[in-house]
Amino acid sequence: MKIMINAFAGAAIALASSAPGFAEEFRLGLITPPPHVWTKAAEAFGAELAEASDGEHSVTVFPARQLGNEAEMLQQLQTGALDMAFMTVAEVSNRAPDFGALYAPFLADDVAHAGRILRSDTAKGMLEQLPAKTGVVGTGYGMAGLRQIVSRGAVESAEDLSGKKLRITPFDPILDFYNALGAAPTPMPLPDVYDALANGQVDAIDMDVELIWKLKYYEHADTIVQSDHMMFPMVGLVSAKVWSGLSEEDRATISELMAKHVDSTIDSYVEMEQGWLDQVRETGKTYVEVDEDFFGAAVEEWNAIWSEKSSVLxxxxxxSAETAED
Known part of the structure; x- marks a missing residue:
């Protein structure tokens, strides 16, 4: 990983119009709440960086959108106003479409398979695009497990979601998927989701099981659909302008430690996802398990759209085929 980061560090330096003064205290933004796996990984990264630098460097973590939504934080990274972020690949894909391929429906058989795909040389090689296309340096991938559906009404077939307002993360791959399904995808920031589901502003939500359980979205649901239809990757980012002002030694340390801690989230979800699913199942809500056939032609339609949008699908x-288990 250090070799790959150093290989495209030059692109980040060339992109930066001027190198800012070295910041001893880095600011790292996330949209996830404090108890979330990503936030805890960010805090662990900051603690290890402080230790590795003998206290010379520190990281202040700003969770729960304290520094804005992901689009705003990415703009801050581009200008150097923000040093670092753990960000959904969703936002990155809005500017570097190849990354949308990571959301291909049923690309991964399960959460462990998703982890193997994200750790592949092909996925890691995609990070080389980021300095030129988005003004950031990518250090490695994490994830938030696989996506599920929580519905206020009964769901016995995909037709039951037709025309329903379904909360999504605002980015093209998931928008295209639910449009193909015939639902009414409704972009909505995470802090608004609980109340929106409670008061009927949305009929259903697309969500990872960690937050379905920890933020109790199931409380206002009639049906939980375990569909595992997409992985939800995350990427560790450093502002290219900030990166250009770092010494080679600091770049190596930061890239190694950040890559380590974003990657640790993959192991966390592999270990804990089934437990969260079991706890949600035990709430007494109707719990439905479905596979790719449930979504009918929507998967094929998504593949047709994204084979044109992404060169790496x-x-x-x-x-995926090479890393699948028999």
Whole structure:
């Protein structure tokens, strides 16, 4: 990973119009709440960086959108106003469409398979695009497990979601998927989701099981659909302008430690996802398990759209086949 980061560090330096003064205290933003796996990984990264630098460097973590939504934080990274972020690949894909391929429906068989895909050379190689296309340096991937559906009404078939307002993260891959399904995808920031589901502003939500359980979204649901239809990757980012002002030694340390801690989230979800699913199942809500056939032609339609938008979808499908377990 250090070799790859150093290989495209030059692109980040060339992109930066001027190198800012070195910041001893880095600011790292996230949209996830304090108890979330990503936030805890960010805090662990900051603690280890402080230790590794003998206290010379520190990281202040700002969770729960304290520094804005992801689009705003990415703009701050581009200008150097924000040093670092743990960010959904969703926001990155809005500017570097190849990354949308990581959301291919049923690319991964399960959460462990998703982790193997994200750790592949093909996925890691995609990070080389980021300095030129988005003004950031990517250090490595994490994730938030696989996506599920929580519905206020009964869901016995995909037709039951047709026309329903379904909360999504605002980015094209998931928008295209639910449009193909015939639902009414409704972008909405995370802090608004609980109340929106409670008061009927949305009929259903697309969400990872950690937050379904920890933020109690199931309380206002009639049906939990375990669909595992998409992985939800995360990427560790450093502002290219900030990166250009770092010494080679600091770049190596930061890239190694950040990559380590974003990658640790993959192990966390592999270990804990089934437990969260079991706890949600035990709430007494109707719990439905479905597979790719449930979504009918929507998967094929998504693949047709994104084979045009992303140049790496075919390669990732090959990686998926190579890393699948028999």
């Amino acid at each position: 075919g390669e990732l499908r090959d990686v």
